[in-house]
Amino acid sequence: MRRLRTALLTVAAILSGALPGRAGLDVTITWLQQRAERPPVLSNLDPVLDDLGRAGAELAIRDNATTGRFLGHGYALEEVIVEPGGDLLGAARAALDRSPYLVIDAPAEALLQIADLPQARDAILFNAAAPDMKLRDGDCRANLLHTLPSLAMRADALMQFARLKRWDRLAMITGTHPGDLAFAAALRRSAAKFGMKIGAEKSWAFDADMRRNAAQEVPLFTQDLGDYDLLLIADELGDFGRYVAYNTWRPRPVAGSEGLVPVAWSRVVEQWGAAQLQSRFADLAGRPMRPRDYAAWAAIRTIGEAVTRTNSADPASLRAFILSPGFELAGFKGRPLTYRHWNGQLRQPIPLVTPRAVVAQAPLSGYLHQRSEMDTLGLDAPESACNAFD
Template identity: 70%
Template sequence: MLLRLALALCLGTSAAVADVSVTIHYLRQEVEQPPVLSNLDPIPEDLGLKGAELGLADNATTGRFMGQTWALEVTEVPIGGDLAAAARAALATTDLIVLDAPADAALAMADLPEAAGALIFNSAAPDDRLRGADCRANLLHTLPSNAMRTDALAQFLLNRRWNDLAMITGTHPDDIAFAESLRASLAKFGMRLTAEKTWAFDADMRRNASQEVPLFTQDLKAHDVLLIADEIHDFGRYIAYNTWIPRPVAGSEGLVPVAWAQVVEQWGAAQLQSRFTDVAARPMQSRDYAAWAAVRAVGEAVTRTGAADTATLRAYLLGPDFELAGFKGRPLSFRDWNGQLRQPIPLVTQRAVVAQAPLEGFLHQVNELDTLGRDAPESDCSAFQK
């Protein structure tokens, strides 16, 4: 008991040490992956899940001293399966859900009557509308929004004074959404697109890139950087070094804004990477990090409040005292106007971190992390209004 009380004091919590049992349900909707030109980067079957498992192990480490018992339930809904039925079954056992599903599925679950008092953590859908007009009071977001990622890239480009940009966009809905976010970020920071083109080739670029890409990019107007909106990672890998005019590539390829990448090493990140590799036998990716952050956020809230009911946890998570050590050099916290987890965005290449946003000089009256994504005055989310 003395050890428990000492640790509670070290953690800075005023809550009395008491036995608390917490169950989190990881719910995943499998989706059909679009065909791509290369299979060099297969999507891990356990993407996201391993992050949740590591987060639970971290919670359990603290929980042993705090009288906490942690459990993780997992449901994977096959393609075409009944997510609503799986969600109801999950909600029958716990109100704490980490959800790996597309935006429409996330909204459908959040709108279930059984989910009215739940806390659902979106760890997979970057859609800006989930943090905007389509926000839900019971839906928090640990994966960065598209706007956060594209704002991070725009800050870097502006910092380098690369103000004139061209863009190539794929035809998949994820590509189109990312391109829309890029346009908004460039306008926000006073840059412009000099030219845009849509990539609709079905040729085998593995053989023809050196012939096709120069011709495709020949008519692009003068630009400093070529932006690529290829979120399904289909054609973008063949653009660099094959363009008519030699220019840096950024966006979905080249210099990429991410929630997490294996090249992130500072602020204790190497230790997190190592622990994740022990669990998953592969590097941590952005959706793994988002699932880990969701589970750890619950763990931090339970430890600080000494409670496990969702009303208490939600109030604390959205309040001014919540902070999560996220191995990114700054404490992470939730925006109380749309439920998005504030976090720095690393800008990475395949081999290194080039920068981390927000960059120096991009100031905010409250929190510089709010220079990334929709700030409170810009938000059209009404579900979180007090």
């Protein structure tokens, strides 16, 4: 079943206060989401959010409107929600008939199918939810840009910190969910990239109630990992990682999906004007902003910034500007955000956070790059097999 709602976030195309000489432009952006059934986890403490990502899109439309009202630019957000098992491709075709700008929350394979639709050939699609590396590598598409950091970017941020701390001996516990396995693979690749190696690894396969048994089971489970400086947790589903910290056989720091976590965004990010963004989001959504909210916000703000700078709503003109050296997005992370012209990934710093503080933000000092220090995070141009942007 599909739910279609046009958000009441439209700004008039031409206002009395618009600057003279500016042509009125109306830009409609579609939030397209494929809802998925969440697998069961050990704890039910984390709420399931119906507006994850969409709330970030709504805030960005409001932010676009703030600038647009002075330029005669109007913005509207249309929401298309596809329930599990629904016709996502059909919904995408219909949305593309109405607008060439889609911000998508869907799995990687579905993203590729949408990007390959004939109706999407001249569109600009934003991936705001899939961290899969293949979308930035050999399976990239020229009409698909990525505002959510890849798994490689998050893993590289963590490994930069581990290397800086000289935590060179690593161990890892991995869940069995596909997202867990993909993050574990990214951590292995990143460890090798920064001259480290993950030694002992174990797969988490407990089905007991860890809320009662963690203090007994986790020490036994981690006893044979040997000695290590840092224990990596690949638990992207949020299932078991919370029970590992402080229960390990050896008292060592925990990082990855739990403990010290590399993220696109967190409620504890406060510097560089971020507190103002946090406050506006909380007023809108009644909760803290999460990484997918930030990715959706960045996607729609990208369109708004490009429309403002080019005074155009033509997709080809906007795409060329977005991928050009002249584009910059103020993303409340201390540095202007730009797009990698070889695979469409948004360059961005990665905060390393605990539940109550930012510990560091990558790229860290000392990691240099001939183009941008942010290109030390994730697939650099020589590493990426993407050739669709050539």
